[in-house]
Amino acid sequence: MLDKTKALCAFLNASHSQYHARRYLTDILDSQGYTALREADEWTLTPGGKYYVTRGGSAVLAFRVPEGEALGFLISAAHTDRPAFKLKENGEIEGVCPRLAVERYGGQLLAPWLDRPLSVAGRVLVQTEKGAESRLLDIDRDLLLIPNVAIHMNRQANDGYKWNPVTDVLPLLASPESKGKFTEMLEKEAGGKILSHDLFLYIRQKASVWGLDESFLSSAALDDLECVWGCFQGFLRSSTGHSIPLFAALDSEEVGSCSPQGAASTLLRQTISRIARALSLDENRLLAQSFLVSADNAHAQHPNHPELADSGNAPRMGGGIVIKFNANLRYCTDGLSAAIMRTVCRKAGVASQDYYNRPDIPGGSTLGCISIGQVSVPTVDIGLAQLAMHSCYETAAVSDAIALEDAMTVYFGSTLRRTEDSFILE
Structure with a gap:
């Protein structure tokens, strides 16, 4: 290369x-x-x-x-x-397993986001003695995944399925036993109490040069x-x-x-x-x-x-x-x-x-x-x-x-x- x-x-x-x-x-x-x-x-x-x-x-x-x-x-x-998914404030959703509430940022293709490891990066505003301090945050590990519905339960998946952002693209966070620990994890990574944030999901796959003659770049x-x-x-x-x-x-x-x-x-x-x-x-x-x-x-x-x-x-x-x-x-x-x-x-x-x-x-x-x-x-x-x-x-x-x-x-x-x-x- x-x-x-x-x-x-x-x-x-x-x-x-x-x-x-x-x-x-x-x-x-x-x-x-x-x-x-x-x-x-x-x-x-x-x-x-x-x-x-x-x-x-x-x-x-x-x-x-x-x-x-x-x-x-x-x-x-x-x-x-x-284009990405932006994490909402008060973003943890209870249910069968804890999930994160996100909203669409820009006009992205939705299907490629599913069934692949994701994490969270952006900035957080941390409380300090002198006020709020902006710090960058990047959770460098496989943290989240948006699971597809099996073809057996969604027979229209390959026939022009219409995605519902309210239900179809919520990332799975953890097992039920980990309820309420997401903010705790973020604050540990940030080094203080988080007052607010601008955090986005990102895919964990790195940039790749590929092809028979290594002529293509994907990222x-x-x-x-x-x-x-x-x-x-x-x-x-x-x-x-x-x-x-x-x-x-x-x-x-x-x-x-x-x-x-x-x-x-x-x-x-x-x-x-x-x-x-x-x-x-x-x-x-x-x-x-x-x-x-x-x-x-x-x-x-x-x-x-x-x-x-x-x-x-x-x-x-x-x-x-x-x-x-x-x-x-x-x-x-x-x-x-x-x-x-x-x-x-x-x-x-x-x-x-x-x-x-x-x-x-x-x-x-x-x-x-x-x-x-x-x-x-x-x-x-x-x-x-x-x-x-x-x-x-x-x-x-x-x-x-x-x-x-x-x-x-x-x-x-x-x-x-x-x-x-x-x-x-x-």
């Missing part, structure tokens, strides 16, 4: 929640000399400086200041969350941690030109981005405003020379169901970076932004391919369409082709993950000069 792929798998295996993904990224930024900024403080930035800021425990924005003149921003945005949360990692590695590896490279890993995309740390929030725009102010530059002039790459995975043509893809624009795994188009602006790509992204790919020596939804199958949207309301700059929607999007275990191509790293290295190291309908990428 290539070192780049090993590094991606390590990130995937450590990021069992959006909170753990953020910590993994900021630990690397700390180790590479980036300075943490607090939103509550005044920012002092210096030429050549490296900085990051976080919000909500699950979003991080990192940027570098050019040594010379700063012309604008080269931004990427991806998201740290994934939980490839949508969108694969793009987070590719953009992040490109950001770290790049040089800095006259554009300010700005990497953004945001939260809440799977539920509409309407959180203080999501794309609909003020986080990206306020960060840009504060950078401009700290450098004594005009924010609007900087934005006039800026660009955003919205990176969120794309649907590959399914080998068993090729008819579900658009006949002329069906990306394949291993075919390179996917540029996503939609006439009704479910994706932000237009002619100018597509041309910029294709130029980046050409300079990086990586392939690109195009995606349109099949006209009678509406697709989802991305954080790019939401963030553009806060930061109105030319935006391209890209992704990596994958199968089983929103399953708890998804599949993509190893080579595409590497292609994204290479393309984003070129992107973040460039200087963009643009007018209304043309551009120069140096």
Whole structure:
């Protein structure tokens, strides 16, 4: 396995929640000399400086200041969350065996979650003498399982069964003798009394590289941690030109981005405003020379169901970076932004391919369409082709993950000069 792929798998295996993904990224930024900024403080930035800021425990924005003149921003945005089950407060349910009360977070495929070992990860708010302290929690053992109903008792299981979230997806916790011990176990792991929590179920299966030629990568949360990692590695590896490279890993995309740390929030725009102010530059002039790459995975043509893809624009795994188009602006790509992204790919020596939804199958949207309301700059929607999007275990191509790293290295190291309908990428 290539070192780049090993590094991606390590990130995937450590990021069992959006909170753990953020910590993994900021630990690397700390180790590479980036300075943490607090939103509550005044920012002092210096030429050549490296900085990051976080919000909500699950979003991080990192940027570098050019040594010379700063012309604008080269931004990427991806998201740290994934469809999952979120644990309710007062979540233990009595019955034949204790179970946990959960609610659906995002639009996940339900069937793959059943009959496999699960556990719990996220953040807890622990009572201390000085107030509440946020701590990360990851129960690193097989803890839960959502059991299927036997085919003998559910003859419709293979005939389009309709799942009932009230009854069908409650995870089994323990034997009847263990009633009431779940909170006790959580507090022991957290090291104190828990006042509240944001905890999610996750599957215990690790990321896997597989196939006759080891060309496939499967893991939980490839949508969108694969793009987070590719953009992040490109950001770290790049040089800095006259554009300010700005990497953004945001939260809440799977539920509409309407959180203080999501794309609909003020986080990206306020960060840009504060950078401009700290450098004594005009924010609007900087934005006039800026660009955003919205990176969120794309649907590959399914080998068993090729008819579900658009006949002329069906990306394949291993075919390179996917540029996503939609006439009704479910994706932000237009002619100018597509041309910029294709130029980046050409300079990086990586392939690109195009995606349109099949006209009678509406697709989802991305954080790019939401963030553009806060930061109105030319935006391209890209992704990596994958199968089983929103399953708890998804599949993509190893080579595409590497292609994204290479393309984003070129992107973040460039200087963009643009007018209304043309551009120069140096």
